[in-house]
Amino acid sequence: MRAEQVTGSITYHGEGPVWSDLWGGLRFVDMLAGDVMSLRPDGGVDRRHVGTVAAALRPRPGGGAVIGVERGFVLEDPDGTLTVLPEVWSDDKVRMNDGGCDPDGRFYCGSMAYDKSTGAGSLYRLDLDRSVHTVLDGVTISNGLEWTPDGRRAYYNDTPTHRISVFDYDPVEGLTGRRTLVELSDDENPDGLTVDAEGGVWTALYGGSAVHRYSAEGRLDAVVEVPARQVTACTFGGADLDLLYITTSREDLPEGEDPLAGSVFAVSAGVRGMPTREFRG
Numbered sequence: 001m002r003a004e005q006v007t008g009s010i011t012y013h014g015e016g017p018v019w020s021d022l023w024g025g026l027r028f029v030d031m032l033a034g035d036v037m038s039l040r041p042d043g044g045v046d047r048r049h050v051g052t053v054a055a056a057l058r059p060r061p062g063g064g065a066v067i068g069v070e071r072g073f074v075l076e077d078p079d080g081t082l083t084v085l086p087e088v089w090s091d092d093k094v095r096m097n098d099g100g101c102d103p104d105g106r107f108y109c110g111s112m113a114y115d116k117s118t119g120a121g122s123l124y125r126l127d128l129d130r131s132v133h134t135v136l137d138g139v140t141i142s143n144g145l146e147w148t149p150d151g152r153r154a155y156y157n158d159t160p161t162h163r164i165s166v167f168d169y170d171p172v173e174g175l176t177g178r179r180t181l182v183e184l185s186d187d188e189n190p191d192g193l194t195v196d197a198e199g200g201v202w203t204a205l206y207g208g209s210a211v212h213r214y215s216a217e218g219r220l221d222a223v224v225e226v227p228a229r230q231v232t233a234c235t236f237g238g239a240d241l242d243l244l245y246i247t248t249s250r251e252d253l254p255e256g257e258d259p260l261a262g263s264v265f266a267v268s269a270g271v272r273g274m275p276t277r278e279f280r281g
Contacts, residue, residue, distance in 0.1 A: 002225045003211075003246050003265035010045055011037065011262045014247035015192065016098060019237030020059040020276050026237050027065075028247050028264065029054040031097075036067065039264070050074060050082060055096035056109055058279045066126065066279040068096040068109035073126050075281075088132050094120055098143045098192055098233070103151035104171050105280030108135070110142020118160070125174070128281040135174055144193035144203065144233070148216070149274060155181065155201050157190040164190055164203060164214065181218045192233025192247075196271045202244065204231040211246055213269075224269075228261040236273020237266075244269040 011030040014037075019026050026039040030047070034054045038046040055068035063078030071090070075083040089111075099109030106127050113120035123136035123145075136142075144157035147169060154175060156165045164182040167175040181201070184190060189206040196202065199216045202224075209229050213222035228248040237245050243266050250261035 001222065001267050001269070003227070003244070003267040005227070005260060005263050006245070006266045007039070007043070007045055007264040009250065009260060009262035010264075011247070011249070013232070013249045013251045014262055014264065015232045015249070016054075016056040017192075017233055017235040017237075017245045017247050017264070018057060018059070018276055019235055019241070019245065019273075020278075022059045022061075022063060022278075023065075026235075026245055026264075027057065028233075028245075029057065031055060032251070034069070036065075050076075051084075053095050056099035058099075058101045058107055059276060061278050061280060066107045066281070068099050068107075070095045072096075073107070073109070073132070085126075085130060085132075088124055093117075097121070097141065098145065100145040100147075101277035101279050102154070102169065103147055103277065105278060107279040107281070108145055110136070110139055110145070112139070112141045116141060116160075123156075126279070126281065130281055143191050146193055146195045146201075147277070148195060148199055149197055155193055155195065157193060157203065159189050159191060159206065162186055162188060162190070164193070164201065164218075182214050182220075191231065194233075194235050194244075194273060196236065196269070196273050197241075198271055200271065202234050202269075204233050204246065206230055206232060206249075211244070222269075224267050226265055228263060228265070229258050230261055235276075236269070241273040241275070242269060242271070243267070244273075 017028040051069035053070035064076040111121040121139035141159040
């Protein structure tokens with residue numbers, strides 16, 4: 001499969017695409033600009049600044065969103081009002097990166113050092129009462145958290161490990177039993193991921209110009225070619241949740257190189273995704 005361009009090169013570091021009918025379609029982030037982007041039905045894109053960094057977001061059932069920002073979380077109300085929650089840490093060398101919601105409506109967001117120092121990041125969970133808990137330490141570049149259709153397992157990428165991990169999930173015990181689903185080559189960098197309704201794991205390959213689909217057993221069974229090198233994340237959207245939307249980045253690229261980088265792409269994936277899980281806090 002080959003993805004087609006949906007937008008122009010509008011982001012420096014496009015990330016975190018999410019489809020929600022509550023929003024009327026697709027939102028994603030221009031992460032290092034601190035902006036939330038909204039794709040309009042006419043193909044135009046709206047941009048809203050929410051902080052120094054806009055790392056990841058998920059809808060709230062009554063409207064609005066939860067947003068991972070540089071060192072913590074922001075809650076958006078249905079009217080657009082932003083409530084900034086207390087910072088989770090004070091070190092300005094570390095920022096939030098990517099996240100998602102568990103089947104019980106809690107929001108996770110993981111961090112990384114700006115200089116990508118090994119083990120400087122963590123994975124945090126924002127509970128419904130707005131308390132924050134550390135669920136994983138020693139992370140380098142936290143990416144790509146999503147659950148299986150039955151909610152019993154979760155997939156996760158710490159990009160420099162070159163592997164896709166899988167956890168068992170329980171509402172009380174949380175994420176346990178981490179193990180490797182797929183061991184990738186040293187030049188394959190797993191970034192954001194999503195899971196389809198059949199349990200397939202779609203992982204963006206940063207620097208690889210592709211999204212790969214792996215079965216629940218870890219078998220590669222589909223490849224989406226993307227005409228931009230730095231592929232960051234993917235999600236299912238459209239009226240039937242059968243379009244795979246893909247974000248890309250032009251971070252650190254020389255002027256004129258990889259001209260479609262920073263665009264959003266889409267492809268008819270031949271399988272449907274799952275409705276986006278919402279933050280219930």
